[in-house]
Amino acid sequence: MNRQGSRAALSHGKKQSEVGTTIPFNPYAGNFMFQRRLILVALASLMASPAAYRCYDRLMTKAPPVDAAMAQEGKVLFDHEWTPNDPLAGGGDGLGPVFNANSCVACHRQGGGGGGGPRENNVHVFTVRPNVSEMAAGGKARQGVVHTQAVGPTFQESFGHVHPEMPIHVLPISVGPVFQPITFSGNSLPRGVDLSQRNTPALFGAGLIDAIPDSDIIANERAQRLKWGLATSQSKDLPVGRALRMADGRIGRFGWKAQTVRLADFVRAACANELGLGNPGQAQPQPLGFPSYQPRGLDLTDAQCDQLTQFIVSLPRPVERTPLDADLHRKARAGKSLFARIGCTHCHVADVGNVRGMYSDLLLHDMGQETEAGGNYTDQPLEEPAFKPGSGPFPAEWRTPPLWGVARSAPYMHDGRAVNLEHAISMHGGQGAKSAHNYASLPVDEQAQVIAFLMTLDTP
C-alpha cells in the first residue's frame, strides 16, 4: 500500500499493524488527528490569552482630541496679564499675593508663546532638612519657592524667611550674563539648607508627552537596565535611568525632576506656584513671611484649568528643520549619526512610544555632584506623600530634558547655567560624563557637526 493509502487507513483509526504494512518514519506524515487537535488547542489558548487583550488595548491607545473652543479660551488665559483681584479670578484674590510673573507668557515666550524662558525668569526653590534634634522632635523637611514678587511689601519673600541664619535678601539676586549660584557675601548656606534655581521649560509638544503611556516610559527604564548589564539607576557612570513612580503607581514625566504625572496637574501647579492663582488642584502658596494669610477663595475653576491645559495640548510639536544650505544639511546629517555614536542617545532617546523625535527617555539620571539640587549629593530623597516611600528624586537626579526645540531654548540645564549647547554638553556629569568626554574627544569639525544637528531641532 502506498503512503496515501496508509494515511487514509490511519485517518480511519486503524492501527498500522492492522493495515499490514510499515511506513518509514516521517514526523510530518501520519497522525494528523493529533496534530489537528494540537493546533486547535494552541489556537484556543491564543484566543483566550490576555495577550490579545493587551494588543487590542495598545492599538486603541490614542492621544485625546483637542477641543478647539477650549483651547481658544485657554489662550486668552495664557496671555492674560493677571492683577490682584482680577475679574477673571472669580471669587479669589487674583494675582499673588506672592508670584514670579503676572502671566504665563511672561516666562514661556522663547520661540513664541509656550516656549522656554530666559534665565531672568528662573524660579528659586529651597529645601530645608531638619537636623538630628529637630528630627527627634518630629520635624520634617520643608521645600518651596522663594517668590520674586509680591502684591505688597508686607508679603515680599526673602531668603531670610527660609532660615533664620540667612540674610534678608530680596530677589532677584543675579540675572547677569554669567550664571551665578546663590551665595551670600561669601558665606556658605546654613547646614541642611539648599537653594537652587529652575529654568522655564518649553511647552511645545507637552500634549504628546502627556499621551505617552506609562508602560512606554517603563520600557525605556527596562531596556536601559538590560542594555547595561542589569546595572541599577544608582550607577555613577552607566547611563541607567529610572522612572519616578508616584505613590499611586503612576509615572512622573513633567518637571525637571519628573515630579508631575499629568499635564493638567503641571498646569495647576504652575498657576498656583508661579502666579499665585489657587485652584481646585493646587492651593496658592502662603507667603513665607506671612503664613497666616488666608485667600478668600479659589482664583481658577477646574474649567479654566482645563482650558489652559487644552491650549497647551493644542500647541504644535517642535520640528527637526532641514537646513536649506546643502553644506549645513550634510553637516547636520553627519552630526546626527555622531550624536548616536558618542552615546548621547543612551539617554536622549529619539523616540518614546509613538512620539518621534523627542530625544528624551523621560527618566531620572544621576548627573553628578556638580548638578545637585534639593540637598547634598549623598542626601536621601525627601519623603513626600506624592512619591512611593524612598523613591523620590535624589539631589543629583534629573529627568532627561527633551531636546526637541533645543535650538531656541537657551540657556540650558535645569537652572540655565549653560549659555550654549557646547557649554551644556561639557556640564554633563555622572551618567552623562562618558558621552560628554566622547564629545570632547571629537575633532573640532565633528563637534561642529553635532551642534549643527542639534540646531536643526527647532521650535514650530
Add this chain to the structure above:
Amino acid sequence: MIRFDCQCGKTLKASPDLAGTVCSCPACGAYVAVPHPLSDDGDLRETAGAYALAAEQPVACVSDEPAFVPVSNPRAPFKRSALEVWWESQQNLTFVGGLSGILAVLTALGIALYPRLLQSGIDWPSGLFPALVWMGITAVVAGFGCKFLDAALDSALRGGGPEQSPFLEFDPGSALASFTKWALCFVAGPAFLVYEAIRFWIRCGDLSVVNATILLELTVPAIGYWLVGVLVLTQRPDLVVPSPWQVARCLRTLGVRAVPAGAAVTAAGFIHVWLAINAIILLHTSWLTGLLLLWVCWFSTWHCGAIAVRTLGSWTAPTSRLGLS
C-alpha cells in the same frame, strides 16, 4: 514479520515473537531493538535503546541473514535505589563546582566589560573581536556542562547507572558539539518564545496579574520545549532539527506526567532566572557577593538540569518499555 530499519540503513525483518528484544544487525553489527508490532518503526524509544546499546557494548555479533540473536539486557540486572542513584550523581560534584566557578568569572567579566565597550562608542568591527573571543570561550566551558547533562540523560535512557564523567577526557571539540546541540534545541523553538517574553516584559509596564500570566504563557512552553527538544535530539540523532511535531510526539509519550514536570521545570527556571538577575545586579555594587551568588546560580542550574533530564530520560527509557529493568 516485523520490518524495521537499522541505523546503517538496512531494512531488517524479524518474527513478531522477537518484539521487544535486542538483536544484532547482520550488516553493521550494531544492536537493534526489535519494535513492537503495535508501534510504528519510527517509535523513538526502541531506536534510542539500540544506540545506547551500541555505544556501551560495541561487540561484533554478526549472524547471517536472516538469523537474529536475541541479546539479554546486560545493564540493568536489578533496580537501583533512589539513594544509590543520587549518590552516584554526586560523583561529579567537584567537576560541576569548578565549572560553575569558571562560568561565574566569565559571566562577571562579560557583565563588567561589555557596558564599557558599548559606552566608549567603539566601532563595530573592533568591538566584535573581544566579544567573539569571550563568546567562544564561554561556549566551550558551557559545553562541558552540556556534556554533563548529556551523560545524565544517557544514563537515564539506559535505565540508570553510573554516569560517564564528562571531565575524564579534556575534549573541547566534543564539548563544543554538545553545546551546539543544546543551543540548536534552544534556537529551534524557545529562542523565539524567550525573545518574545523579554520583549513583552520590557513593554508591559509594571507587572500586573495579566502581565505575569502572559509571561508565564511564554515561559512555560519555552523551557519545556527546550528540554523535550534535547530529549528528542538525543533519542534520534539522525534528526537534525527537533521540530515541533517531534516535540509534540515526545510530549505525547510523556503523557500526563508532562504537566507536573513542566510546572516543576518552570518553577526551577524562574528561581534560577531570579537568582541570576540578582547576582548580576550585585556584581555592579558588591562584586564578590555577586560572583558568589553567580556561582551558586550556575552550580544549581547544572544540578537542577541534571535532575530534569534524568527524570525525563527515565520516563522515556527504552529499557522500561522493553521490560528490562
